Amino acid sequence: MIEVRNLTKHYGDKHAVNDISFTVEDGEILGFLGPNGAGKSTTMNMLTGYISSTSGQALINGVDILENPIQAKSYIGYLPELPPLYLDMTVKGYLNYIYDLKKCKLPRKAHLNEVMALCKVLDVKERIIKNLSKGYKQRVGLAQALIGNPPVLILDEPTVGLDPKQILEIRTLIKKLGKNHTVILSSHILSEIQAVCDRIIIINHGQIAAHDTTDNLSKNVSTDHRVIARIAGPREEIVKKLRNITGIKYCRADMEREEGVYEYELEAKAGQDIRYELFEILRENNWPLLSLKSAEMTLEDVFLKITMGEGLVIEQPAEQNDSDGAAADAQTADETEEKKEEEA
Amino acid sequence: MGAIYRREVGAFFTSSIAYIFLAVFWIFLGYFFYATSLVAATTDMSGMFQSMFLICVILIPVLTMRLFSEEKKQKTEQGLLTAPVSLGEIVFGKYFAAVTLYTIALSMVFVYAVIMSGFGQVEWGIVFSNFLALLLLGMAFISVGVFLSALNENQIAAFILTFIALMALYMIDVIKNLVKVEWLADLLGVLSFYNKYYAITCGLFNVSTVVFYLSVAFVFNYLTIRIFERRRWS
Ligand SMILES: Nc1ncnc2c1ncn2[C@@H]1O[C@H](COP(=O)(O)OP(=O)(O)OP(=O)(O)O)[C@@H](O)[C@H]1O
Numbered sequence A: 001m002i003e004v005r006n007l008t009k010h011y012g013d014k015h016a017v018n019d020i021s022f023t024v025e026d027g028e029i030l031g032f033l034g035p036n037g038a039g040k041s042t043t044m045n046m047l048t049g050y051i052s053s054t055s056g057q058a059l060i061n062g063v064d065i066l067e068n069p070i071q072a073k074s075y076i077g078y079l080p081e082l083p084p085l086y087l088d089m090t091v092k093g094y095l096n097y098i099y100d101l102k103k104c105k106l107p108r109k110a111h112l113n114e115v116m117a118l119c120k121v122l123d124v125k126e127r128i129i130k131n132l133s134k135g136y137k138q139r140v141g142l143a144q145a146l147i148g149n150p151p152v153l154i155l156d157e158p159t160v161g162l163d164p165k166q167i168l169e170i171r172t173l174i175k176k177l178g179k180n181h182t183v184i185l186s187s188h189i190l191s192e193i194q195a196v197c198d199r200i201i202i203i204n205h206g207q208i209a210a211h212d213t214t215d216n217l218s219k220n221v222s223t224d225h226r227v228i229a230r231i232a233g234p235r236e237e238i239v240k241k242l243r244n245i246t247g248i249k250y251c252r253a254d255m256e257r258e259e260g261v262y263e264y265e266l267e268a269k270a271g272q273d274i275r276y277e278l279f280e281i282l283r284e285n286n287w288p289l290l291s292l293k294s295a296e297m298t299l300e301d302v303f304l305k306i307t308m309g310e311g312l313v314i315e316q317p318a319e320q321n322d323s324d325g326a327a328a329d330a331q332t333a334d335e336t337e338e339k340k341e342e343e344a
Numbered sequence B: 001m002g003a004i005y006r007r008e009v010g011a012f013f014t015s016s017i018a019y020i021f022l023a024v025f026w027i028f029l030g031y032f033f034y035a036t037s038l039v040a041a042t043t044d045m046s047g048m049f050q051s052m053f054l055i056c057v058i059l060i061p062v063l064t065m066r067l068f069s070e071e072k073k074q075k076t077e078q079g080l081l082t083a084p085v086s087l088g089e090i091v092f093g094k095y096f097a098a099v100t101l102y103t104i105a106l107s108m109v110f111v112y113a114v115i116m117s118g119f120g121q122v123e124w125g126i127v128f129s130n131f132l133a134l135l136l137l138g139m140a141f142i143s144v145g146v147f148l149s150a151l152n153e154n155q156i157a158a159f160i161l162t163f164i165a166l167m168a169l170y171m172i173d174v175i176k177n178l179v180k181v182e183w184l185a186d187l188l189g190v191l192s193f194y195n196k197y198y199a200i201t202c203g204l205f206n207v208s209t210v211v212f213y214l215s216v217a218f219v220f221n222y223l224t225i226r227i228f229e230r231r232r233w234s
């Protein structure tokens, strides 16, 4: 069990983490979600005793990480953002070293083999870590965290660098481990958190922006009914007509997909189905409907809404590759917000 | 501590620092042995030991430069600092790994002494006390090197700074002879590494000297621990 109370970390004037509180029960998987620089790694570093907190408290199985660090650390398996691998060692040699470092009492050979099998590194156990691919290094990093079978697992972006098949396998593994461990994992990938975690904390600018069970967050999301229609015809007129549909929340034209064909995004108010009336209007005006697909609001949208909708802007959207995509999405989300304001 | 110590001793050999260190150390030891004992045709080895002081100033930085700087650079430090071990175990594990390698290098003097014994009477008492003098000196020097390695992410920077620091310790004696102010000269005499070392190699062995070198080793290892505590709280 992990208890975090008012945890805060300042670097000079910079508030990397600001007054975060939550608990994770035994057998629960908590997901940390947030854009680059949100404070996920900083929080994890405080939980594992790598850095101290400016104020606040973190208890691991009831033991304060700063008051009794050695005991608290013995409960934790930690996979940091960059796995702490000694590149000159073989996988087996390294894991043996970790076994000794953690003063592990389990039967050495059987335990190491079990962990290596779980993380699928048995076939590279004699290889020098330096020569492994990034995905394999990540798996050795995960193996290192699992040695000694600690009751608490803290995993900072555990699936980074893995191929799609491996991502699925590691997710399944984490889910399995979650049954009898306390797990915190961080990620930028929403579907991953959604698939693995029982509860989600969305963290932004060092603060908790949302905290709920995965089910609740997903439920909120799916009540919104959105469709994307591809219609051939005059853009302005179509938008004007479609905005008259009863129960519509907003309508806006998107990109031109084909010559004279635009995509329109329509959102209905909760519980309304606008598709019949949409069809009627298009038939009356003789505008061919080329495609219609439902655009259920994804957790992604919720995430972007929560982290950026309130006029907050991410400081450095171009800090990492994947943030480019996020920034583009953010723009759409912002536009959506604007449109809504226009409507109101 | 055992795990860190064993990994570090292993790393000395995989990084080939051990081979470089041992080879260069033994070459110089052999050269001074040849120059002071064989050429001078005596069985008195003290000349060899006096020359070794300077060799330690140059070679001990090689031994210690990597110890913490490399951990920081490769980000493995995070694994150490989040493992259920104390900072003392981490620092002393690394410290004793370096001391072990240094002791292996130093033990060669007994091989030379055995060779000498084929030519004449070896003063085993002198050999032992000289061995001890070099060992104590090395233990103090290594602690300084470990400390400076913890302050630097770059191992070359750690090497240069350690070399300068050890050179400064060597120079205390020279400065002492130049200083005219009496109390300052006395103070420098107390701090001098060289005169204590020299005294032992001449067979003047006393407890306060042993305490001095061991205290220096203790103080610098303690300071290294403090660095990590400070860094965590920053
Ligand atoms: N040692 C430090 N000194 C100053 N600022 C720091 C330090 N470490 C982190 N920060 C700042 O704290 C904030 C939070 O960083 P953190 O690494 O926790 O983000 P993150 O959520 O893990 O991001 P990412 O998704 O990129 O891994 C960032 O703005 C970062 O610049």
Ligand SMILES: [Mg+2]
Binding pocket: A040, A041, A042, A081, A156
């Ligand atoms: Mg991070």
